[in-house]
Amino acid sequence: MISAYYFGAISLILIGLYAVLTKRNLLKILVGLSIMETGVNLLLISVGYVSGRTAPILTEGATPQTTVDPIPQALVLTAIVIGVATTALALTVAINLYEKYKTLDIEKIRGLRG
Amino acid sequence: MMQYASLLIALPLFSAFLVPLIKRAGKKVILYYLSLVTLIQTGIAAWVFKEVYTSGNPIIVIAGGFKPPVGINLYIGHFAALFILIIAIVSFFMTVFSIKAIDVEPIDKYAMLFLLLMLGATGMIATGDIFNLFVFMEITAISAYALTGYNKTGEASEAAMKYIVLGGIGSSFFLVGIALLYGSLGTLNLAQIAMLASKINPTVAQAALTLLVFGLAVEAELFPLNAWAPDAYQASPHPVTVMFSAFVVKAGIYAMIRIVYLFKDTQAFMGILNLLLILGTLTVIIGELSALRQTNVKRMLAYSSIAQIGLIAVGFGVATPQAVDAAVFHMLNHAIVKTLMFLAVGYVAVKFGSPQIENFRGLGKRMPLTAFTITVGAISIVGIPLFNIFWSKFKLLLAALQVGKTGIVALILGASLVEAVYYFRLLHLMWFEEGKGEKVEEDLTLGIIMLLLVALIVVIGVYPDFVWGIVQKASADLYNVAQYVKNVPLLQGVSP
Numbered sequence: 001m002i003s004a005y006y007f008g009a010i011s012l013i014l015i016g017l018y019a020v021l022t023k024r025n026l027l028k029i030l031v032g033l034s035i036m037e038t039g040v041n042l043l044l045i046s047v048g049y050v051s052g053r054t055a056p057i058l059t060e061g062a063t064p065q066t067t068v069d070p071i072p073q074a075l076v077l078t079a080i081v082i083g084v085a086t087t088a089l090a091l092t093v094a095i096n097l098y099e100k101y102k103t104l105d106i107e108k109i110r111g112l113r114g
Numbered sequence: 115m116m117q118y119a120s121l122l123i124a125l126p127l128f129s130a131f132l133v134p135l136i137k138r139a140g141k142k143v144i145l146y147y148l149s150l151v152t153l154i155q156t157g158i159a160a161w162v163f164k165e166v167y168t169s170g171n172p173i174i175v176i177a178g179g180f181k182p183p184v185g186i187n188l189y190i191g192h193f194a195a196l197f198i199l200i201i202a203i204v205s206f207f208m209t210v211f212s213i214k215a216i217d218v219e220p221i222d223k224y225a226m227l228f229l230l231l232m233l234g235a236t237g238m239i240a241t242g243d244i245f246n247l248f249v250f251m252e253i254t255a256i257s258a259y260a261l262t263g264y265n266k267t268g269e270a271s272e273a274a275m276k277y278i279v280l281g282g283i284g285s286s287f288f289l290v291g292i293a294l295l296y297g298s299l300g301t302l303n304l305a306q307i308a309m310l311a312s313k314i315n316p317t318v319a320q321a322a323l324t325l326l327v328f329g330l331a332v333e334a335e336l337f338p339l340n341a342w343a344p345d346a347y348q349a350s351p352h353p354v355t356v357m358f359s360a361f362v363v364k365a366g367i368y369a370m371i372r373i374v375y376l377f378k379d380t381q382a383f384m385g386i387l388n389l390l391l392i393l394g395t396l397t398v399i400i401g402e403l404s405a406l407r408q409t410n411v412k413r414m415l416a417y418s419s420i421a422q423i424g425l426i427a428v429g430f431g432v433a434t435p436q437a438v439d440a441a442v443f444h445m446l447n448h449a450i451v452k453t454l455m456f457l458a459v460g461y462v463a464v465k466f467g468s469p470q471i472e473n474f475r476g477l478g479k480r481m482p483l484t485a486f487t488i489t490v491g492a493i494s495i496v497g498i499p500l501f502n503i504f505w506s507k508f509k510l511l512l513a514a515l516q517v518g519k520t521g522i523v524a525l526i527l528g529a530s531l532v533e534a535v536y537y538f539r540l541l542h543l544m545w546f547e548e549g550k551g552e553k554v555e556e557d558l559t560l561g562i563i564m565l566l567l568v569a570l571i572v573v574i575g576v577y578p579d580f581v582w583g584i585v586q587k588a589s590a591d592l593y594n595v596a597q598y599v600k601n602v603p604l605l606q607g608v609s610p
Contacts, residue, residue: 020279033282040289047297075245079289082252089256090278093263093271100268109272
């Protein structure tokens with residue numbers, strides 16, 4: 001029985017991937033990438049989740065047996081930062097592309113030829 | 115004493131963030147600063163190389179004093195020592211080339227990104243933790259995206275966007291692979307993953323490794339996630355193209371193989387090897403056939419470079435000790451030859467305005483030294499004896515024959531034949547057709563670097579044994595997972 005969290009995470013990843021592969025508007029493609037990232041982050045958090053346990057905050061009474069796994073949460077914080085940096089860079093490049101080609105349609109942006 | 119090896123990470127990181135402080139000093143000062151930092155990095159890498167190869171032991175740096183898996187370790191074995199040295203040397207050469215080749219502002223951003231690119235690739239090869247590998251991969255990737263778009267032309271932005279989109283997909287796949295591994299094994303340390311690999315469910319292992327392979331296929335430039343590469347190579351500043359070909363892609367494929375081989379004794383391993391063989395073969399075929407049609411020489415070289423990476427992946431997919439030896443040898447030889455080729459072709463582009471094939475007509479008369487070095491590089495890549503790549507292709511051929519994989523033999527020979535067609539066409543154009551224009555003066559410093567690389571190509575081609583000995587130690591480092599696990603000082607009593 002797959003957890004609802006995994007199902008949600010995988011769904012987000014697939015929705016994002018679908019957008020990246022099928023959309024022609026650059027900004028929609030970048031939104032798709034962000035949705036994928038969100039799905040991956042949710043998946044990572046879900047891996048560390050244990051039903052009935054509490055947040056992994058060091059307080060009196062907190063033990064490894066009563067809290068969820070903190071490591072995936074640490075990984076996600078890093079992944080979020082990297083995602084922000086990548087998205088910011090991508091939007092900068094999109095602005096530059098729009099300035100050069102006057103469109104965000106990837107079918108019309110075809111300067112490089114084999 | 116061994117902790118000084120962490121300077122390989124600390125120096126470029128610290129230096130990168132010093133760049134904004136000196137940016138008012140002007141372009142020349144920034145680029146000379148870049149040369150100084152990469153020269154020091156080369157010195158440190160050379161010292162590490164000497165330490166590892168004379169003692170026979172890896173240097174293991176434990177960050178903050180926390181033993182793995184609680185802390186993150188760097189593992190600089192024979193393979194890492196060799197390739198970190200290559201990264202440093204190529205970076206230094208490219209700072210010299212940058213002084214001639216880079217004129218787009220802002221130079222300070224270029225310098226910072228350059229150092230981060232070197233840092234990221236070094237970290238990917240040195241790290242002993244799979245999530246830390248992800249972080250270094252992203253540092254490499256983001257620097258590479260930005261450098262691809264650095265020239266600010268429409269083509270540069272187009273290439274950067276393609277790279278970003280495919281890189282984003284690859285990163286997501288990689289993270290999902292990490293999630294599956296961590297969820298199953300409870301650890302991120304590479305050595306501990308290897309220890310626990312036999313306990314993982316074979317289906318989960320297969321899924322995780324497949325995702326990790328596809329995730330790294332972007333950096334490693336394997337089909338189908340390498341569509342960005344010819345565009346990025348064509349559009350990026352010439353020194354950056356050299357770095358992509360010489361070491362960024364090597365870091366990607368090293369990371370892929372290091373992870374896959376951790377599962378060497380499990381059921382999932384054979385399936386992943388077949389995946390590597392298929393992806394590698396497709397990469398070779400598509401890369402070589404695409405190169406045939408190019409009129410932009412830099413782009414032609416890009417496809418050629420991609421095809422060589424496919425051959426390396428095939429070697430790792432065969433996965434016998436001999437095949438791994440040959441694959442690592444090809445990684446080394448390819449790094450040398452493509453550094454030379456992209457440097458020389460980039461230099462022609464700097465002189466004549468673009469790397470279109472028309473600018474190579476009659477090059478033998480106009481830039482004889484550069485034409486000579488391109489000739490040596492081309493002949494070497496095709497696999498002709500007395501040049502270095504002959505040996506790695508030949509040993510790859512022997513390794514394939516040993517296990518009866520005649521399809522791989524046909525692939526290698528067929529690839530060389532196609533290479534001969536497009537490279538000899540270029541050579542003919544350079545030496546036997548009349549070009550317009552007079553002889554131009556060639557830069558002494560760049561000439562020396564190119565001749566050094568030519569000398570290396572010929573020396574390895576004529577006397578391969580010394581370098582072959584180094585390569586065998588490097589590949590044993592990769593292949594002998596049990597020794598890798600034994601070397602890493604895991605904290606006792608910590609079980610996931």
